[in-house]
Amino acid sequence: DAGVIQSPRHEVTEMGQEVTLRCKPISGHNSLFWYRQTMMRGLELLIYFNNNVPIDDSGMPEDRFSAKMPNASFSTLKIQPSEPRDSAVYFCASSFTPLTGTSATLNTGELFFGEGSRLTVL
Amino acid sequence: SQQGEEDPQALSIQEGENATMNCSYKTSINNLQWYRQNSGRGLVHLILIRSNEREKHSGRLRVTLDTSKKSSSLLITASRAADTASYFCATEGNRDDKIIFGKGTRLHILP
Numbered sequence: 001d002a003g004v005i006q007s008p009r010h011e012v013t014e015m016g017q018e019v020t021l022r023c024k025p026i027s028g029h030n031s032l033f034w035y036r037q038t039m040m041r042g043l044e045l046l047i048y049f050n051n052n053v054p055i056d057d058s059g060m061p062e063d064r065f066s067a068k069m070p071n072a073s074f075s076t077l078k079i080q081p082s083e084p085r086d087s088a089v090y091f092c093a094s095s096f097t098p099l100t101g102t103s104a105t106l107n108t109g110e111l112f113f114g115e116g117s118r119l120t121v122l
Numbered sequence: 123s124q125q126g127e128e129d130p131q132a133l134s135i136q137e138g139e140n141a142t143m144n145c146s147y148k149t150s151i152n153n154l155q156w157y158r159q160n161s162g163r164g165l166v167h168l169i170l171i172r173s174n175e176r177e178k179h180s181g182r183l184r185v186t187l188d189t190s191k192k193s194s195s196l197l198i199t200a201s202r203a204a205d206t207a208s209y210f211c212a213t214e215g216n217r218d219d220k221i222i223f224g225k226g227t228r229l230h231i232l233p
Contacts, residue, residue, distance in 0.1 A: 004164075031219065042225035043165075043210065056220060091164060097219065110155060111212075111221060113164035 006092050006114035014122050018080040021117045024073055025094030033111065034067055034077050035091040043091070049075065050097060061086075082121045089116040126154075126211040126224030134230040141198040143227040145211030146191075152216040154187055156196050159208045159226070168196075168209075173216070198229075206231045 005024040013019055025032050033048040047057040049069045057067070064083070069075040079086055093111040129144045145154070153172045157165040171178045171187045171194065178185045184197040198205055210226040 033221065035223070043223035045220060045222060048219065050219065056218065093165075110167035110170060111157075111165070113166070115164045 004114035012120045016081045021077040023075045023092030029094035031095045033093045037089045128224045128227040132228040145194045151213045155212045157210045
């Protein structure tokens, strides 16, 4: 398996532009997580999906951020409009959750991370 | 928001020595995981310890978990230059599927 694939690896854009980050999770994994990493704030969980359904988006900074998972093999994180404070490395991670569907379900699997997308907003 | 807090923030030791990193967390957990991150790369899973376990070994890694103190430690024995990296603890809460990371410990192994 190729692992979690993220694109682009690097993106430099100007303030106000739309940014779309993409993630292909490992085949067979049913949970997908988006994290943001900065020196100041460390790794922040933005949103996670289980079976393509957003479970918790409380970490999404504001309405400028949106994430979708149209199918089990693809997810996007979009920032519109982008701002300089959005500059960070964005990681996608996937895992396999043995049980699904209820709040009592626990993810007992390890996370597999992509190599990240380094975003610079000028 | 961070759940785990690693200690120390940075650690430099001589090659061959043992490295110990600590993690404290705030809420009840289902499991605690340790990850490693090389500069410019994604995180790589090292070891997972469940809330009903107290100690776990994997190669040169030893992890302990004290749920009464809400703390964990990662011990790397006989350190090597290749162990230079950042190490993160991550907790999975027992009420949801969130996996929350601490800010990490930067480990530097001196040759």
